[in-house]
Amino acid sequence: MSDVVRLEFRNVSMRFVEATGQSLTAVAGVSFSVRDGEVVSLIGPSGCGKSTLLNIGSGLYAPSEGEAYVDGERVEGPNAHVAFMxxxxxxxxxxxxxxxxxxxxxxxxxxxxxxxxxxxxxxxxxxxxxxxxxxxxxxxxxxxxxxxxxxxxxxxPTVLLLDEPFSAVDAQTRIVLQRELAQTLKRAAKTALLITHDLLEAVTLSDRVLVMSRRPGRIIDEIQVDLPGRDDPIARRHEARVNDYVSRLMDRLDIGHDSLNTAGASA
Ligand SMILES: Nc1ncnc2c1ncn2[C@@H]1O[C@H](COP(=O)(O)OP(=O)(O)OP(=O)(O)O)[C@@H](O)[C@H]1O
Ligand SMILES: [Mg+2]
Known part of the structure; x- marks a missing residue:
């Protein structure tokens, strides 16, 4: 991993105007960057604006405020350096x-x-x-x-943006695919932003996890995952400290105190 920034969100906000004419702020003032070769997961309650951010990074949506950058260039539409799922x-x-x-x-x-x-x-x-x-x-x-x-x-591509890539896959296949993805990312030194609801997936696949609040989504925490073997999520699952990271993420998301955790989201 190098210090070169591949993907950056600078003070990004997104407002949608609904059919009723009411406006809805999906994300507010989001700033973060992902360095070359780094894998970062984005987690947060349903409707907090994760997919919206990914759509902005891939050039499908133009943000209401702020900018996204890939390799230092402002994203103004889909481009060949970014692949998204x-x-x-x-x-x-x-x-x-x-x-x-x-x-x-x-x-x-x-x-x-x-x-x-x-x-x-x-x-x-x-x-x-x-x-x-x-x-x-x-x-x-x-x-x-x-x-x-x-x-x-x-x-x-240089940058991969993946929106819940394994959400429809059965639990066993998912583990195999996570390893396949991790090895591909590591081998080719890809930079990736991965959206997931699966906290264990976030911890085992990433260098860093960003936590978003409920809508309007903001980044409320950032956790560096200091575990060996980012190319081997199956081995990582056996690391005792994985549970500490997952617990910390659950606390940040208020899971356990508010089981659905979607209040405030209309989606
Ligand atoms: N094209 C759109 N037009 C109007 N509203 C939208 C549009 N896209 C998203 N929204 C709204 O923005 C908010 C954030 O949606 P988004 O899909 O980004 O959430 P998410 O965090 O990806 O949720 P999930 O975890 O359920 O996939 C929701 O309230 C949604 O209804
Ligand atoms: Mg989504």
Whole structure:
């Protein structure tokens, strides 16, 4: 990891105007940065503006105030250095699995054989070798999410923005995929911002965890995870100190005192 900042949010606020004409502040005054090769998780109650921030970082939404920067350049629309995986998988139903994964790479203008080779290798790593020529509707929710992850990785971006990438995956597959992702990120020294509701996932995959308040979302805490083996989340699970980190995150999120923790969120 180096000190070069890859992704930065500077005083970002986002207001949405609802159909009723009322305005809703989703996030307020959010500032943080992610350094080269660093993996940072973003956690917070449902509706606090996590996906909104990711959409701003990927250039899909323009913030009402403040700016997002990638590699020091202001984000003004989607760009090739950032790959994102949205909370919905957004696979194209008329394309096969391998064609879906090749999608992002098409835009980069690589030769078709190279594109296909890369897509196949990623799908094989994610356990989908037998499904290359199927269509999205023939796959389970968890498999579709894996395809979406493969598509994100295929672009070989500098910065990855991942919105709950494993939320539809069963618990066992999830552990395997977490390791796959961790190894990929480490091997290629990628910078990543990962949104998750799974506190153990946040601790085992990240260098740092940012905690957001309820809407309007602000960053209320930042926890550096000082554990070995960021490329091996399964080994990290066995570290005794993991529980201390998870407990601290639960305290910050008020879990246990307010079980749903969504008051104030209309979504
Ligand atoms: N395009 C939009 N138009 C209007 N309101 C929006 C829009 N996108 C998000 N919101 C609102 O902004 C708030 C934050 O939504 P966001 O999706 O960012 O939350 P989140 O933290 O990702 O929640 P979850 O954990 O449930 O995914 C919510 O109240 C939501 O209704
Ligand atoms: Mg979300």
């Amino acid at each position: 949205l909370q919905k998988d957004l696979l194209l139903p008329w394309r096969t699995i391998v064609e879906n994964v090749m999608l992002g790479v098409e835009i980069q203008g690589l030769p078709i054989t190279e594109r296909k080779r890369r897509a196949q290798a990623l799908l094989e790593n994610l356990g989908l070798a037998e499904f290359l020529d199927r269509y999205p509707h023939q796959l389970s929710g968890g498999m579709r999410q894996r395809v979406a992850l493969a598509r994100t990785l295929a672009v070989d």
